[in-house]
Amino acid sequence: MIMIEDAVILTNVRIAPDIYRMELKCTMKAEPGQFVQVQVPGTYLRRPISICEVTGSSLVLIYKVVGKGTAIMAELGPGRSLNIFGPLGTGFPIEAVDAVVLAGGGVGIPPLYETAKRYRTKQTNVTVVLGFNQADQIFYADAFEKLGCTVKIATMDGSVGTKGTVMEVLKTMSVPMIEACGPLPMLKAIQEAYPAGYISLEARMACGMGACMGCVVKDQNGQALRVCKDGPVFPIGKVVLE
Secondary structure, eight states: OOOEEEEEEEEEEEEEETEEEEEEEEEOOOOOTEEEEEETTSSSSSSEEEEEEOOOEEEEEEEEOSSHHHHHTOOOOTOOOEEEEEEEBBBBOOOOOOOEEEEEEESSHHHHHHHHHHHHHTTTTEEEEEEEEEGGGSHHHHHHHHHHHHEEEEETTSSSSSESSSHHHHHOOSSSSSSEEHHHHHHHHHHOOSSEEEEEEOOOOSSSSSSTTEEEEEESSOOOTTTTTBBEEEEETOOOOO
């Protein structure tokens, strides 16, 4: 159920350069791949932030400091109230499969954590492929391993794991089904290479409910789709990636 709630910050810590993990005490529940719109104090438009994890009494958000709003978020300490609107969007389905590959790049990684957690509760074999630029930017690899996932890492400079993008790792694997979130070039490559699975898109958005039409993409027939409402998760092949 979509709701507006004043959540209370439990923790807000830096986990990698410019990357923060915030846990919010709230009653809101969500599905893997959904997001919330965060009202940052002192700003007008809400910020869309993907949900990393859903617990019994909290939500975990992982975000990157890229501008004024997220810089303000990074300074907020435990006990502060933060107004959130959600959960929003169409998330990742948890399919009845024996094995799944989850591929993420940078800040596309967080929504894959709750996805992996749901799959592991079904005893699905989960392989997680994570892409970063360099070693000091790696986050959440240990968290995925604690879920019982097999974790493979790619770094652009080769400092950890395979040198290159996540595609360099995926090419060496059997990929029965894939669910992915990350930079557009990565999603394009995955959509071209694999027929079965889902991709999660990132887009600038305002309302988060599909009313303003500010985050429209086109399907293969030219039909308009809203990333915030029809997505952000779409079946592979449904959306034209430009």
